[in-house]
Amino acid sequence: MGKQYRLIYDENLCIGCQACSVACRVENSVPDEVYRLQVHLHTKGEFPNLGMNFERLSCVMCENPPCVSVCPTNASFQSKDGLVHIDERACIACKYCILACPYHARFINPLKNVVEKCNFCYETRVSKELLPACVSICPTDALSFGDMRHKHSLVHQKSHKEVLVFPKAHLGTKPKVAFIPNRKGMKS
Amino acid sequence: MAYFQARRDFLKLATKSATATVLIPGSLGALGEVALRGEDKFVRSICEMCSSRCPMEARVINGKTVLLQGNAFAKEMGTSLCAKGVAGSSQLYDSQRLVSPLIRVGKRGENRWREASFEEALNLVSTKLSALKERYGARSVIFSSKTGEHYDLLRSFASAFGSPNVFSHWSSCPIAIESAFHHTFGEKLHRDFENATYILNFGHNLFEGLDISLTKAMAHFCANPSKKLVVLDPRFSIIAAKADEWHSIKPGSDLAFVLALLHVWIRDGKFDHTFVEQYTIGFDALVDAVKETTPQWQQTRTGIDASVVERIAAELYAATPRCIIDWGHKATTTQAEFQRSRAILIANILMGNVEKEGGIYLTKSAKRVNALAKESIVPELNDPFPRLQINEPRIDGAGEEGAYCFVSKQHGVLTAIPEAILSQKPYEIKGWFLTRHNPLITVADPQKMKEAMEQLEFIVVNDIYLSDTAMMADVILPECTYLERDEGISTLTCKVPTYAMRNKIVAPLHENKSAIEIIRALAERMGYGSHYAWKNSSELRAFQAKGNAELLQTLLLRGVASFDVPFFCARESSLVERFCERYPKSRAWVDAQGCFGHLLTHLKTPSGKIEIYCDAVEKIFKGYGVPRSVDMDVSQGLPYVLTSGKSAVHTNGHTQNVPYLSRLLSSNPIWMHPSTAKAHGLKMGDTFYLQNAIAKEKATVFITEGIRPDTLFAYMGFGRDAPSLARTHGKGTNVSKFLSLASAPICGAMITNVGVNIIKA
Numbered sequence: 001m002g003k004q005y006r007l008i009y010d011e012n013l014c015i016g017c018q019a020c021s022v023a024c025r026v027e028n029s030v031p032d033e034v035y036r037l038q039v040h041l042h043t044k045g046e047f048p049n050l051g052m053n054f055e056r057l058s059c060v061m062c063e064n065p066p067c068v069s070v071c072p073t074n075a076s077f078q079s080k081d082g083l084v085h086i087d088e089r090a091c092i093a094c095k096y097c098i099l100a101c102p103y104h105a106r107f108i109n110p111l112k113n114v115v116e117k118c119n120f121c122y123e124t125r126v127s128k129e130l131l132p133a134c135v136s137i138c139p140t141d142a143l144s145f146g147d148m149r150h151k152h153s154l155v156h157q158k159s160h161k162e163v164l165v166f167p168k169a170h171l172g173t174k175p176k177v178a179f180i181p182n183r184k185g186m187k188s
Numbered sequence: 189m190a191y192f193q194a195r196r197d198f199l200k201l202a203t204k205s206a207t208a209t210v211l212i213p214g215s216l217g218a219l220g221e222v223a224l225r226g227e228d229k230f231v232r233s234i235c236e237m238c239s240s241r242c243p244m245e246a247r248v249i250n251g252k253t254v255l256l257q258g259n260a261f262a263k264e265m266g267t268s269l270c271a272k273g274v275a276g277s278s279q280l281y282d283s284q285r286l287v288s289p290l291i292r293v294g295k296r297g298e299n300r301w302r303e304a305s306f307e308e309a310l311n312l313v314s315t316k317l318s319a320l321k322e323r324y325g326a327r328s329v330i331f332s333s334k335t336g337e338h339y340d341l342l343r344s345f346a347s348a349f350g351s352p353n354v355f356s357h358w359s360s361c362p363i364a365i366e367s368a369f370h371h372t373f374g375e376k377l378h379r380d381f382e383n384a385t386y387i388l389n390f391g392h393n394l395f396e397g398l399d400i401s402l403t404k405a406m407a408h409f410c411a412n413p414s415k416k417l418v419v420l421d422p423r424f425s426i427i428a429a430k431a432d433e434w435h436s437i438k439p440g441s442d443l444a445f446v447l448a449l450l451h452v453w454i455r456d457g458k459f460d461h462t463f464v465e466q467y468t469i470g471f472d473a474l475v476d477a478v479k480e481t482t483p484q485w486q487q488t489r490t491g492i493d494a495s496v497v498e499r500i501a502a503e504l505y506a507a508t509p510r511c512i513i514d515w516g517h518k519a520t521t522t523q524a525e526f527q528r529s530r531a532i533l534i535a536n537i538l539m540g541n542v543e544k545e546g547g548i549y550l551t552k553s554a555k556r557v558n559a560l561a562k563e564s565i566v567p568e569l570n571d572p573f574p575r576l577q578i579n580e581p582r583i584d585g586a587g588e589e590g591a592y593c594f595v596s597k598q599h600g601v602l603t604a605i606p607e608a609i610l611s612q613k614p615y616e617i618k619g620w621f622l623t624r625h626n627p628l629i630t631v632a633d634p635q636k637m638k639e640a641m642e643q644l645e646f647i648v649v650n651d652i653y654l655s656d657t658a659m660m661a662d663v664i665l666p667e668c669t670y671l672e673r674d675e676g677i678s679t680l681t682c683k684v685p686t687y688a689m690r691n692k693i694v695a696p697l698h699e700n701k702s703a704i705e706i707i708r709a710l711a712e713r714m715g716y717g718s719h720y721a722w723k724n725s726s727e728l729r730a731f732q733a734k735g736n737a738e739l740l741q742t743l744l745l746r747g748v749a750s751f752d753v754p755f756f757c758a759r760e761s762s763l764v765e766r767f768c769e770r771y772p773k774s775r776a777w778v779d780a781q782g783c784f785g786h787l788l789t790h791l792k793t794p795s796g797k798i799e800i801y802c803d804a805v806e807k808i809f810k811g812y813g814v815p816r817s818v819d820m821d822v823s824q825g826l827p828y829v830l831t832s833g834k835s836a837v838h839t840n841g842h843t844q845n846v847p848y849l850s851r852l853l854s855s856n857p858i859w860m861h862p863s864t865a866k867a868h869g870l871k872m873g874d875t876f877y878l879q880n881a882i883a884k885e886k887a888t889v890f891i892t893e894g895i896r897p898d899t900l901f902a903y904m905g906f907g908r909d910a911p912s913l914a915r916t917h918g919k920g921t922n923v924s925k926f927l928s929l930a931s932a933p934i935c936g937a938m939i940t941n942v943g944v945n946i947i948k949a
Contacts, residue, residue, distance in 0.1 A: 018852050
C-alpha cells in the first residue's frame with residue numbers, strides 16, 4: 001500500500017506572512033506573476049466588530065482528481081502514493097485541467113508553456129524524506145505534513161485531536177489537504 | 189546603466205565562484221580549512237533581511253544558494269524563516285544591486301556617477317576624511333550606522349579617527365524603551381511568552397514585524413484557547429485579528445490606559461505588595477502620580493470604556509505572575525514615549541512578574557551565569573572593537589548637560605543632525621560616513637536632512653543598493669550581502685547564553701567587500717591599523733573567541749552555540765534549585781526564599797534596586813521621575829493622525845526593491861475608514877494629498893473597516909526617490925516626510941504619529 005500523505009493547515013496559527021509563498025517560489029523556481037501557493041487574508045465585519053480570515057490557496061491533492069480525468073494526453077497523472085503530478089513532456093497546454101480544477105490551483109508556466117501546480121515538493125524534498133518547503137519554512141508551525149499510516153506522525157495526531165475541514169468536500173474530490181478552521185475568524 | 193550587471197552575468201559569476209563558496213574561512217589557525225562536502229551543502233549563518241538576526245541555514249547546490257530556512261540547531265527557530273529571510277537569495281542575485289564602487293561626477297544628489305575600483309574608492313575616502321580631520325578636526329565628521337556588527341565596527345573606527353559624533357538607528361526606533369529599561373532596571377529584560385497565560389499588548393505587532401522565536405511563541409499563545417491576548421491598536425493589525433479582544437485605542441493614548449490600570453491596582457490594593465517592598469524604590473511617588481488617572485479619566489483620552497480598564501486590571505491581577513504587559517518595539521510614539529514605556533514597565537513590576545515564569549526576565553548572559561555558578565561554564569568573548577574615549581562635545585549634546593543629557597553618547601539623536609549642520613552649532617560639520625543607514629527614508633523630515641547633506645563637503649555611503657541616501661554621496665562603497673560575508677561572533681542570549689556567527693554562503697559576486705574589509709582597509713590607509721588586534725574576519729573571530737577552537741568550530745558548522753545551561757528565573761525556587769544541582773557552588777547565592785534575589789537588588793540602577801521613581805530624571809525633568817499624564821497629543825490640532833508600521837514582507841527602508849518582496853507588496857496606499865473616505869469623496873485607489881505644516885504629498889487610498897475613522901495608516905519604507913531602485917521608485921508615500929524633527933523628552937525618540945489633513949487631488 002502506498003503512502004497516505006496529508007497536509008494540515010491550521011488557520012489559527014497562520015499569520016498570513018507569505019513566507020510559504022516565497023519559499024515555494026524559490027524551491028520550485030516559480031516564475032514572476034504566477035503562484036503555486038498563496039495565503040489570502042480577508043477582513044470581515046464592520047468597525048470595530050471585525051474578524052480576519054486566512055485562506056490557503058494551492059493544489060489540495062485530490063484522491064479523485066478532476067484534472068487527471070480530463071487530461072487528453074495523460075500528462076496529469078496520479079502516482080502510487082496518490083499524489084497528482086504533471087508530466088511536462090506530455091502536457092500540450094490545452095488548459096482542460098485548469099478549467100476542471102475546482103480549487104483554481106493550476107496555471108500556465110509562461111516560461112515553459114506547460115501547466116504547473118503544487119506537487120508537495122515531491123522531487124526535490126518529499127522523496128528525500130524532507131518536508132515540503134512551505135511546511136519547513138512556516139514561522140508559526142501552521143503547516144504539518146506526513147504519512148497518516150504512522151500513528152506517531154503529527155498529521156495523524158492532529159487529525160484525531162482537531163476538527164478537520166476538507167475544502168469543497170461536497171464535490172467528492174477527497175483532498176489530502178485539510179484545514180483547522182479559525183476560531184477567531186468572522187463568518188459572513 | 190553601466191553599473192548594473194545583467195542578471196545572466198550575475199548567475200554566471202555565482203556559478204564560477206562555486207568552488208570557493210563552500211570553503212568556510214580558511215585560516216583559523218587551530219582549525220585549518222573546514223569544507224562541507226556532498227551534493228547539497230548546508231551552511232549555517234545569521235539572517236540580515238531585518239534586524240532580528242535569526243539563525244538560518246542555506247542549502248547550496250553548485251555554489252548557488254537554493255533555499256534559506258531557519259537553523260534548527262537554534263531550537264526555538266526550528267526550520268522556520270519569514271518571507272524576507274527566504275527572499276535573501278533574490279536580493280543576492282538582484283540585477284539592481286550595486287556591484288562596483290561609484291564616484292560622484294555630477295552635482296550632489298544628481299545621481300551621475302563613474303565606476304571606480306575599490307582601490308581608488310578607498311584611497312579617495314581615506315584622503316578626504318584625513319583632509320577633513322586636518323582642516324576642521326575629527327569632530328567635523330559624523331558616523332552613522334544600522335545596529336549590529338556594522339555599528340560596532342563604525343563606532344570603533346570613529347573613535348580611532350577621533351570623532352565623538354557616532355549615531356545608531358536607535359533614536360529612530362527603540363530608544364524610548366531602551367531608555368525606560370535603563371532608568372528602571374539598569375538593563376533590558378525579555379518576555380517569557382511561552383509560559384504566560386495573559387498578555388496585554390500595545391501594538392507590539394509580532395505578526396508583521398517578525399522575530400521568528402518571539403513570533404512563533406506568540407502564534408502558539410494566540411492559538412491556545414486557554415490563554416488570553418488583549419491588543420490595543422488604532423488599526424486592526426494581524427495581531428489584533430489573532431487577539432481575544434481588540435480595542436481601537438486613540439493613537440498616542442497608551443499612557444492614559446496604563447496610568448488607569450496602575451490607578452485601579454493601587455486603589456484596590458491589588459498588586460504584589462511583597463515584591464514592590466522587597467525589590468523596588470519610589471512606590472509612594474507613583475501612588476501620588478496616579479491618584480487622578482481613573483478609568484473614567486482615561487475614557488475621554490483613549491476612547492476605551494472605563495469598565496474595560498476595570499475588567500482588564502482584574503483579569504491581569506488574577507493571572508499574576510504569569511501575565512505580561514507587552515511594551516513592543518516601537519509603537520504609538522508620542523512626546524510621552526518615555527513615560528509610556530516606563531508606565532508599561534511599572535505595570536509589570538506591580539504584577540510581580542519579574543524573574544517569574546511567564547513574566548519578564550533578565551538576560552542570562554555568559555557573565556551572569558558564570559558569576560552565579562562561580563565557575564566558567566560558558567566562554568566569554570573578547571571585544572574586538574576597541575573604543576577610545578573622545579573628550580569632545582557631540583553635535584547633538586547627547587550625554588552632556590542639556591535636553592539630551594540622558595541619551596546615550598553611543599547612540600545619539602538623529603533628528604538633531606540637520607539643525608546642527610545647517611546652523612554650524614555647536615561647531616562645523618563637514619563630512620558624514622553612513623554604513624547601511626538610510627536616514628532619508630527612515631528619519632523624520634528628510635527634506636531638511638537633504639538640505640543639510642547638501643552643505644557637506646564629503647559623504648561616503650556603504651550600502652548594497654543605490655538608496656535615496658546613497659544618492660547624496662560622493663563615494664558609494666558597495667557592500668556584499670550577508671550571504672557573501674563572514675562576520676564575528678554575535679550574542680543572541682535571552683534565556684540561556686547563546687552565540688551565533690555569520691558564515692559566508694557564497695563568494696562575493698563581482699568585487700563587493702564586507703564592512704569588515706572596508707573599515708579595516710580604511711583604517712590601514714589612514715594610519716589606524718594598530719587600533720585593531722586583527723587584520724581580517726578570521727583573525728577577528730579567533731581574537732573574539734580567545735582562541736577557543738571548539739567554540740569556533742561549533743559556530744562554523746552549526747551557526748549557533750549554546751551550552752546546555754538550564755534556564756532559571758531568579759524568583760522561581762524550583763528552577764533555582766535545578767541550577768544549583770548542576771552548579772553546586774551557586775548555592776552560596778540562594779536566599780531564604782530559595783531564590784537568587786540578589787540579582788534584583790544589585791542592578792545597575794543608582795539604588796541597585798528596581799526604580800519606580802528615578803531621582804536623577806526628576807531632578808532635571810521635573811514631573812518625569814514617575815509616570816504621569818503628559819504630552820499625549822499627536823494630532824497637533826489637525827483632524828487625522830497618520831500612523832505607520834511594518835508589514836511582514838518588508839523591513840524599514842531596506843527591502844522594498846528586493847524582487848520577490850517587491851512583488852508581494854510594491855506600494856503603501858493609505859489605510860482609511862470608509863466613513864472618512866466618504867466624507868472626502870474618495871473611492872478605493874483614488875489619489876489625494878496628505879498635508880501638514882511640514883509636507884504635502886500625494887498618496888492613494890486603501891479603504892478598510894480595519895482602522896479608526898480619525899486615524900490613517902501606512903506601511904513604512906515606500907515613496908522612494910532613487911531611480912536606481914527601479915521596482916519601487918516613485919511608488920507610494922514616504923511617511924517620514926510628515927514627521928517633525930522635534931523628539932520626545934529625555935529619550936530623544938523620533939515621534940512617528942503625526943497630525944495631517946486630507947486634501948482632495
